[in-house]
Amino acid sequence: MVVEVCVGSSCHLKGSYEVIELFKARIAKDKLEDKIDLKGTFCLGKCGIAGVSIRVDEQIITGVTPGNFDEVFDTYILSKVA
């Protein structure tokens, strides 16, 4: 599975680097290195919304923050790779 985190200007300022760190930690914790390909991407076109945009395979998920990260991970990612 390809997970892309937006590192465009808007998401960068809203904390995409923190979200990437959370992804790295979670992938390591759940030992999913072989299943998840974590990448950066530029703007996904959802700048107006609070939080960081990510793309899981072809689906764009907006509003990711450190606060809802685990919930997002469980719903959109873990359920599909586990």
Add this chain to the structure above:
Amino acid sequence: MEIKFDTSVQELKYKVLKEIAKGLFNDTLLEEYNEIPQRISPGPKSTMRCCIYKERAIVLERMKLALGGNKNIDNVVEVIRIACDECPLGGYEVTNRCRGCIAHRCQKECHRDAIRFDEVTRTAVIDKTKCVNCGMCAKACQYNAIQNYLRPCVQACKVKAISMDEDHAAKIDDEKCVQCGACVYQCPFGAIMDKSMMKEAIDILKDSDYSKKYPVYAIVAPSISSQYKGVQLGQVVTALKNLGFQDVVEAALGADMVAYAEAKELEEKGFLTSSCCPTFVSFIKKNFPTLTDKISHNLSPMATIAKWIKEHHPECKIMFIGPCIAKKQEIKDERVAPYVDVTLTFEELQAMIDAKGIDIDSLEESPLDNASYYGRIFARAGGLTDAVKEALAEQSSTFPAKPISVDGLDNCRLALIKARTGKIDFNFIEGMGCVGGCIGGPACLTHEPRDKADIDAYGKLSKEQTIQDSIKYYE
């Protein structure tokens, strides 16, 4: 937004670019083509040339260059022959400041026996058939009465690539030209122009349905922060998105990557010249071939960030927008061509924004933040040197870096001559073809003393404080 240009030549060029861009965006170019010269030179009286017909004929030539110019000439800089005013060649001439003194130092210094004295006025006269323009007489004269009259294009060209053709029009030796663009900016008649890729740019934007079918990315040179004085940079970013770009990315992020890699390369090799400025790179290859292997192997910041984007979005198109004419040549290089599709200048961008009727003043701001302070200051001379020093420090390197920063081709030449001898007290040359670095670029809308301060101020606004923080997720 009121646009301020340094000269009326730039304004004229802008008007032509804007008309062409308008025609391309609206698919009306074919119908309007023959009307454009009249729109720009309405007449009935001429304002720039001997007659209104010549004025319009020259506009037509500018339009050809705005559409890409002569495809048979690889050089992106071209002479508009009929626009060349065939300025007098002159060379050294005696002015009326000559007082007819009795010392005759000018004559004694002349090794060609080219100076005699008028019997009536007793002033010096140069015999042009003997004079070789060595300038010794001018140096000898205590009244500075002997002046060197060079054509502005010849004076601007630091690689001696400009001469005259049989009809006295300027001629560029493409083998010598390094595309610095100084002649384009300096010619008072606007007779030398860079070829535009606006047609390719607008074709891509339209073909992508303005980034709906596939993303089109704009990579902007860090000098953009000194270009738009009346509006916020964030508004310019919105204007770019309104033009149809998916996203705007700072070339400064590529600069961060380059600084980091170049610091490592410097430590490995012990001596290095920078590879950011395409004019400087070309200048070394053409004039100091023995130093070619000292040129950093890193791609330029533009190409480095473009490579990253293309690898992550293979379907995308990428355009670079900057102050630089040489970047148009750089993207023809086989190492760069796969990554950058089009180079535009700030002049051309402005023409495209205005052709689309986008009013920058009325736009909301969009964020632009991809790079660190160090990447952003690449826009001015000395910035790359600061960044490489910082990168070495961040890598906890103990390598004794002794960088020098040279800008303008005359200064570049001096540093390279020293480097060729090997007896040097520096081990890194930051070379910038334009005086002041990229903020002195020939396709900047304006050149002002405060540009450098603007660059530094914008650099300090970066979210990421170090180069490492800026690039750590871009491996």
